[in-house]
Amino acid sequence: MRRVLLSHGSGGEETQRLIKELFLKYLSNPILERMEDAAILEVGSKLAFTTDSFTVSPPFFKGGDIGKLAVAGTVNDLAVMGARPLYMSAGFIIEEGFSLEELEKVVKSMGEEARRAGVYIVTGDTKVVPKGQVDKLFINTSGIGEVVYEGLSAHNLQPGDVVIVSGTVGDHGACILAEREGMEFELPLESDCRSLWNMIERVLETGAQIHAMRDATRGGLAAVLNEWAQQSEVEIEVDEESIPVKEAVQGLCELLGFEPTHLANEGMVVFAVAEKDAGKVLETLREHPYGKEAELIGSVTGKEKARVVLKTPYGVKRIMEPPSGELLPRIC
Amino acid sequence: MRRVLLSHGSGGEETQRLIKELFLKYLSNPILERMEDAAILEVGSKLAFTTDSFTVSPPFFKGGDIGKLAVAGTVNDLAVMGARPLYMSAGFIIEEGFSLEELEKVVKSMGEEARRAGVYIVTGDTKVVPKGQVDKLFINTSGIGEVVYEGLSAHNLQPGDVVIVSGTVGDHGACILAEREGMEFELPLESDCRSLWNMIERVLETGAQIHAMRDATRGGLAAVLNEWAQQSEVEIEVDEESIPVKEAVQGLCELLGFEPTHLANEGMVVFAVAEKDAGKVLETLREHPYGKEAELIGSVTGKEKARVVLKTPYGVKRIMEPPSGELLPRIC
Known part of the structure; x- marks a missing residue:
């Protein structure tokens, strides 16, 4: 007998498979698809x-x-x-x-x-x-x-688009992890849990050409970028150094062997934006209290391979793998 | 410390109190109210x-x-x-x-x-x-x-309205009870679980003047009638003998000391209908496979007292109490 595993609920590969192979099998319709x-x-x-x-x-x-x-x-x-x-x-x-x-x-x-x-x-x-x-x-x-803004879709990334995050990565996941382990840090670990409509509305009002938005919850930034790469069939290149990570989050990840980009956020959005509009999106985000730490972290480099490439500070490139396995159950 | 009890989730009095005293306290707005x-x-x-x-x-x-x-x-x-x-x-x-x-x-x-x-x-x-x-x-x-049909509301019962049920009472609750107790009966106990839109649409199409409808789930028929009596501030009189109950459901209730009118249904609707339209509602229900056992069980008798009165076969009248206490957890 095959069983449901924790990983089926982690928001990674196994979740995708469960959705495709089971839920879509019986519940399929053009909207759900x-x-x-x-x-x-x-x-x-x-x-x-x-x-x-x-x-x-x-x-x-x-x-x-x-x-x-x-x-x-x-x-x-x-x-x-x-x-x-x-x-x-x-x-x-x-x-x-x-x-x-x-x-x-x-x-x-x-x-x-x-x-x-x-x-x-x-x-x-x-x-x-x-x-x-x-x-x-x-x-x-x-x-x-x-x-109020149409056409946003994970299928809609275009070569040349830039990828912008509205804040630091992994805050919610790191906070929950620390609370469970009973760990105390010098620098506080706090969830970024908050409603983002107000900030997003400001960005939409700029008239910037936005192709996709996603809040990076279960599976974190790595899940969002990998889903986008798959669904839009594009290669996304991310500059590792530009990804904003709080010091305390980085410390916890090194201690416990996690990737900040695999940890959940609950108050951070990832944008895929037409390159010409990158400036006004970044500026608008940074003017908002929830977007002060917004960063441009990468771009859509081509249509050849559906994958996410991470450029490390040493000039080396490696694949940013989609999260898989158990990750953190009950993170949200 | 006050605690959440099973009865808070039973759909009876305690549930009503929890909703009013806690959820409405913080979440109130004209629609939720x-x-x-x-x-x-x-x-x-x-x-x-x-x-x-x-x-x-x-x-x-x-x-x-x-x-x-x-x-x-x-x-x-x-x-x-x-x-x-x-x-x-x-x-x-x-x-x-x-x-x-x-x-x-x-x-x-x-x-x-x-x-x-x-x-x-x-x-x-x-x-x-x-x-x-x-x-x-x-x-x-x-x-x-x-x-597609406006004005239906638990606040909308009028003196003179008749009360019609679309089928037998307590089928779902009795079925779940029997399964849990591992009981087998000569006559099968089967849940009435089914979607009722199709049947209800036929009734609405007759143009009958319907003041309220409710599917009698947790808390059963007794909960629906008592909520209506309270919210519309009317007295409802029900003829006990006219309430349709399957033999097997009646048997199980006698054995375990339950009231069929307190047991959940998942495929039965209660209607409050203007008296002049009672005939066409009943007829339309009985023509539908899910409404064959529809019955007129009572009427709204007055505006004086918000309560439900049960007329027994012996001519005695007693109050039909709203269900309270634990009832059956996890019935739906």
Whole structure:
């Protein structure tokens, strides 16, 4: 009997395979097949619709909690599809015996983040499961947004495009890792968990020609770039030195043997932008509090090979592998 | 420290209290406050949007499985709001080690039910959680539908309305109970799990004046009628003998001390209909394969007291209490 493995949920290769070989096999339709972060619906005005379940452990961490994450995560999936987030659902699965005070903290934090992001949570559901049959609290959020910028797609990268990240890489993953290991660092490790629509809207308003956006969650920057390379059938070259990584994140990765580019972010976007517009995108990002550390990290170099090449500081080039294996379960 | 109890997720009084005292406290907005089965969104054309998490145990049962249930449950929440189901999301939370064959069965069954119901599943999410941190498989589905019949609301019952059920009461709950207890009956106990849009659409097309519809899931018929009585501030009188209950369901209830009206259904709708239209609603239901056992079971008798009165076969009247306490965890 083949079994579901942790790696099937890691957002890497095995997840892709499970989606293609199982979910698409039975659920296929033209909208689902596009496999973007949110589905675009033609219903009067153009809407985006997305869903995400959150199982993060621990549910409270530096910089946020499962509630803030559940709102920001879904808002960001809409935002990177060029959709202004409008409405959200919230489905709670709660372990019998979970503290009501902690639940209240989580729900409060959802309300605050929803207000910040300008979304209404308009429908919900609560299930309580006997002790031991679920760990503490899982939250699903689905979101609907109005598409205000069309044509964004993982299939849409063009040779000559530049790749820009809106901030440092791996912050959320490193924070969760440190919390689980009970590690303390001199420099604080904090999740970047936050809603990005406001920042993304500023960038869209510049009129820059953006071909794709993605928030680099499970699987990190490496997953985004590899999916883009595969789906657009292009080679992407990244300059390793230009990737912004916080000192504390770098330190934790060296200690535990992780790649910062494989660690999840929850408040960072990757852009593929027409080269001529690189300047105004970078400038606009850096003017926003969430984009101060934005960097241009690479470009789409050709149509020959669907792969991501990493240029190291020593002039050597190597393949930036897509993340695979177990990575971190329950990172989001 | 106050704790979350099983009863908070049972769909009875404690669930209502948790929603009012906690979720509405922080997430309140005019749409959420209506507390209907689905939120109505003004976005170009009028849409309905709903969410539900499914944690049913066992995940496979007579008449369906968690996948079929996850589609039918969300389709039905849209349908009872007068909305033609259009699009769904599916979020999976899967225990490490869960059988891929069983997962395939579930997903296949979702695809089949989605086709039957005429909906597209357009976005999804998969999380895998380490062994022992979730029991087998949970599924969240959210749905979007186009509102084709307006004005349906739990606040909308009028004195003189009749109450009609589209089928027998308690089938799903009794089936799950029997499977858990490992009980076998001469007469089969089968879940009524199925998508009801098609049947409901026929009823709406008659032009009958329908004031409210509700699929009687967690908490059963008693929960629906009590919520209606409270929200519309009316007294509802029900003739106990007219409530259709399958023999096997009645037998199981007597054996285990349950009320059939407290047991969940997953393929049965309750209607509040203007009296003049009772005949055509009943007739239309009985012509449909899912409505053969439809019955008129009572009426809205007044505006004085918000309660549900049960007329027993012996002429005695008693209050039909709303379900409370633990009921059956993981029934849906």
